Amino acid sequence: MDVDKEYFSNISTRERAIFEGAISMGALFHQFVGTPINKDTKESLERAMEESLKLQPAIEDVKVKIRFDKLEESMTEFDYTSLTGDMLDVKIFTKVDNVTAVIRIEFIEELNYPLMYVENIEED
Amino acid sequence: MDVDKEYFSNISTRERAIFEGAISMGALFHQFVGTPINKDTKESLERAMEESLKLQPAIEDVKVKIRFDKLEESMTEFDYTSLTGDMLDVKIFTKVDNVTAVIRIEFIEELNYPLMYVENIEED
Amino acid sequence: MDVDKEYFSNISTRERAIFEGAISMGALFHQFVGTPINKDTKESLERAMEESLKLQPAIEDVKVKIRFDKLEESMTEFDYTSLTGDMLDVKIFTKVDNVTAVIRIEFIEELNYPLMYVENIEED
């Protein structure tokens, strides 16, 4: 089956690049929020998040940074806490034909909300 | 802050409708896969999935159908199983200005994969 | 197969009642943390959490209360937030033969931590 032809011929290349990156960003947030974490395990979790999301269609690269300041803010008596959306600073890079897009999540103080948006999109 | 102006002026209305629906579809999958389920709790889970996802930006409606056949296929000795992506048949309806989009997930036998795609998108 | 004989003859009835309730409490937390929620969807999520966890072995009943004060504290510009462990006040009731146990999670300010513990255990 030609999946692209069968299921994606109704949207443009730009739209597809946005679509695939947005799915993966929603996935990343809701898969990993809640994971036990502290400063010692921050890196192995960042790497596992990056590697697993890179498997999804059209994902070129994923850069996950868990914010240390937010992590420390929510620290408990037991020297670890649970990953929250507020700690996430992530860029997901997609590529579909000649279009590359960067989907971003970052915590916006003014909204008290980890906002997902299209940080950049361009055609070669 | 004018969030739309600040963060979304670089993409079209169509692209925004696709973006928001795709995030919510990725979210739905990765939030709820793994939930204990059987035929008696199918409906309350479908409703909770719909209601929670409808809270996200630009989501007009969500229709979740958990496939009974797939549910029965994976049934265990303990009369329940875990929700998997293969059981999901979901439509997420987004509306941004005059554009409405339907994001769909359904299991495609030929791919052995629960595919997410844009089922429909139109301008009023 | 006699599962109890095969896999659980090395622990006491009290221990089994604690074991099954603890699994379900860990499950509940990590399955549902991250779910979009506001005051309008609080109830349908509480019910779905209760119904799904009641399917697991030895679980007699589950009472989920999502703390409204904690929910409001973390409210965002978009009129919803993500479920966190701090919002959870849950009792899971298990019964194994003549033993009943209550496993509880509640947020303890002094620890800044949602503590899970055995609130009660008794033999008939």
Added chain:
Amino acid sequence: MDVDKEYFSNISTRERAIFEGAISMGALFHQFVGTPINKDTKESLERAMEESLKLQPAIEDVKVKIRFDKLEESMTEFDYTSLTGDMLDVKIFTKVDNVTAVIRIEFIEELNYPLMYVENIEED
């Protein structure tokens, strides 16, 4: 606050060792099921699962093995799949005072179910 005295004086040392391990096993399953995975990312996910769960109270060690055969069985056209409970072969080692326990999950064909049980428990 003396947490042990305040919240755990009603259960024995053995019971506490079982309790903490069972919570972490329920947590592990419901946190990570659904994660995108293939043979190339198997190891980084195993390590991240181990490291994050080791942070929880009384957990001495965690050994995660994602079953390659089950992983391959569910492979899709897109060269990755979602982690399921059937793929998990995990041992969680807890230690409370002089008691050590091993909580295990493994898929049991006859039950079509990934069973969690106490594999071993002993006092020094």
